[in-house]
Amino acid sequence: MSVNVIDGRQLAEHLVEEMAEEVKARTAQGYQTPGLAVVLVGENPASAIYVRNKIRTAEKAGLHCVVIKLDASCSQQALDEVVIELNERDDIDGILVQLPLPAHLSEERIINLISPEKDVDGFHPMNVGRLSTGQATLVPCTPLGCLEILKREIGDLSGMHAVVIGRSNIVGKPMASLLLQANCTVSVVHSKSVDAASLCRQADILVVAVGVPELVDRHLVKPGAVVLDVGINAIEQDGKRKLVGDVNFADVADICQAITPVPGGIGPMTIACLIKNTLAAAKQRGVKQPVV
Ligand code: NAD
Numbered sequence: 001m002s003v004n005v006i007d008g009r010q011l012a013e014h015l016v017e018e019m020a021e022e023v024k025a026r027t028a029q030g031y032q033t034p035g036l037a038v039v040l041v042g043e044n045p046a047s048a049i050y051v052r053n054k055i056r057t058a059e060k061a062g063l064h065c066v067v068i069k070l071d072a073s074c075s076q077q078a079l080d081e082v083v084i085e086l087n088e089r090d091d092i093d094g095i096l097v098q099l100p101l102p103a104h105l106s107e108e109r110i111i112n113l114i115s116p117e118k119d120v121d122g123f124h125p126m127n128v129g130r131l132s133t134g135q136a137t138l139v140p141c142t143p144l145g146c147l148e149i150l151k152r153e154i155g156d157l158s159g160m161h162a163v164v165i166g167r168s169n170i171v172g173k174p175m176a177s178l179l180l181q182a183n184c185t186v187s188v189v190h191s192k193s194v195d196a197a198s199l200c201r202q203a204d205i206l207v208v209a210v211g212v213p214e215l216v217d218r219h220l221v222k223p224g225a226v227v228l229d230v231g232i233n234a235i236e237q238d239g240k241r242k243l244v245g246d247v248n249f250a251d252v253a254d255i256c257q258a259i260t261p262v263p264g265g266i267g268p269m270t271i272a273c274l275i276k277n278t279l280a281a282a283k284q285r286g287v288k289q290p291v292v
Contacts, residue, residue, distance in 0.1 A: 026282075097111075112125065171230055227259040245265070
């Protein structure tokens with residue numbers, strides 16, 4: 001079987017170009033430029049890289065971007081106040097607080113505090129509820145990026161068996177909801193599942209979001225499956241740092257219909273979907289430019 005490696009970078013660039021056109025058209029119609037605020041607490045190097053990439057892409061799409069950096073020792077009250085102020089700012093359509101937060105700060109509190117209509121990460125319980133009841137809402141960016149890829153790769157997903165490995169609030173659970181909405185038969189397997197392997201081997205679509213380097217080998221993959229590898233794991237190989245996914249790409253690629261690489265697969269699509277959510281939030285809010 002020839003290997004179809006899904007180029008998430010190219011797909012994401014294409015999406016961002018399309019959205020840049022849309023942003024231009026909206027501002028020409030008198031709407032305010034969509035605004036994205038990103039809050040970064042502390043010095044986590046991976047978080048700093050993610051934030052830089054998000055802002056770079058948002059600026060490419062023509063968004064108005066605000067980055068607020070807080071010291072790792074900042075208090076819960078100080079962080080709360082930043083979010084409350086962003087909730088009230090007219091120029092900001094989307095708010096993202098980069099996770100993880102330092103251990104003394106409550107992620108749950110912050111997720112609940114962000115105004116649901118500006119919650120471009122889609123983590124607020126109101127948006128989670130809307131997603132699971134099939135209402136239009138802001139959907140977490142990574143599963144949204146996965147769905148975008150599947151629609152382009154497969155088209156109609158009706159009746160397909162999708163297996164999601166991992167049940168996090170950020171990836172696994174919203175992915176399962178989206179796949180159900182797309183009429184798949186969905187199985188979710190996790191660390192406590194019994195005989196997860198036999199379920200995985202039945203999957204037409206296998207989405208892997210676990211955080212264990214190269215966990216999935218060819219024995220877990222049905223020939224002809226579409227495999228989406230969400231994992232991003234930094235490992236040491238021959239004295240060098242390297243990023244790998246949760247799927248053993250070299251072992252699996254030749255039996256798949258299509259597979260995403262790491263890096264260059266789901267990661268760029270996640271960022272493109274953050275822009276998509278910010279644009280959606282801006283459209284929903286519909287704020288016009290001030291008349292001068
Ligand atoms: P998480 O730690 O919150 O959840 C991991 C899930 O995997 C849990 O539900 C757990 O039950 C399950 N699990 C653990 N070991 C397992 C095993 N042996 N078999 C089956 N299931 C098992 O992680 P997360 O936030 O969902 O992230 C998962 C991975 O995806 C990480 O590598 C993370 O860095 C990556 N990630 C990537 C992006 C992206 O933009 N590409 C976005 C979010 C997360």
